Amino acid sequence: MTAEERIEQVIAFAKKKRDIALVENPDYAARLKYRWQHTLRVVQYGKKLAKREGANAEIVIVACLLHDIAKLSDRSRNVEHGRIGAKMARPFLQELGYAETDVENICYAIASHVDGKADFEHPLTIEAQVVSDADKIDRLSSYRMMLALGKFADSEYESFIAKTKKRLSKSQKASKEWRVQTKSGKEVFQQQISAQVLFLERLIADHEMTLSMEF
Ligand SMILES: [Fe+2]
Numbered sequence: 001m002t003a004e005e006r007i008e009q010v011i012a013f014a015k016k017k018r019d020i021a022l023v024e025n026p027d028y029a030a031r032l033k034y035r036w037q038h039t040l041r042v043v044q045y046g047k048k049l050a051k052r053e054g055a056n057a058e059i060v061i062v063a064c065l066l067h068d069i070a071k072l073s074d075r076s077r078n079v080e081h082g083r084i085g086a087k088m089a090r091p092f093l094q095e096l097g098y099a100e101t102d103v104e105n106i107c108y109a110i111a112s113h114v115d116g117k118a119d120f121e122h123p124l125t126i127e128a129q130v131v132s133d134a135d136k137i138d139r140l141s142s143y144r145m146m147l148a149l150g151k152f153a154d155s156e157y158e159s160f161i162a163k164t165k166k167r168l169s170k171s172q173k174a175s176k177e178w179r180v181q182t183k184s185g186k187e188v189f190q191q192q193i194s195a196q197v198l199f200l201e202r203l204i205a206d207h208e209m210t211l212s213m214e215f
């Protein structure tokens with residue numbers, strides 16, 4: 001099997017898990033759709049960083065596709081979702097014919113992407129760092145930010161601005177506290193956060209300017 005064929009199989013596996021979750025909980029359609037779109041964006045960021053960091057591209061792509069498999073299949077939504085996802089992925093990856101070291105590397109990247117911790121022994125790898133960084137970069141995308149802020153009517157503008165201020169301090173906190181590990185990850189993360197902070201600050205400044213206008 002070629003790398004492309006293995007990746008196709010991984011995509012089919014992830015989609016199948018998502019579709020089963022969708023049948024079980026049709027109310028989660030929007031959430032599962034978002035999770036899959038996020039997954040695909042993480043793959044794009046992962047590919048970009050892998051190239052620049054000299055990481056194994058196939059390992060990164062597969063781990064990115066599976067990093068939120070526990071969320072995508074609605075098995076876990078908390079901090080444990082990486083470790084639960086690694087357990088779900090391992091037998092599938094073995095069946096697909098990956099070498100044991102590759103299986104462990106992919107599973108380590110999945111398990112540790114949230115908080116850097118796995119529930120099995122494995123050295124830190126550049127692939128795991130890239131997957132974790134790619135995930136964090138997408139978590140600050142403008143699209144995610146708009147979803148977090150929500151749609152609003154004119155009458156809800158005050159609460160929208162209050163939400164925006166909260167979101168700004170969250171982004172500023174992330175900028176200081178999130179552990180982005182690779183050199184290129186840091187660079188792209190920094191671009192993301194600068195754009196984000198500027199965007200949110202502008203929204204608030206526009207609002208304040210509107211309030212202070214006197215005729
Ligand atoms: Fe995640």
Ligand SMILES: [Fe+2]
Nearest residue numbers: 038067068135
């Ligand atoms: Fe994620």
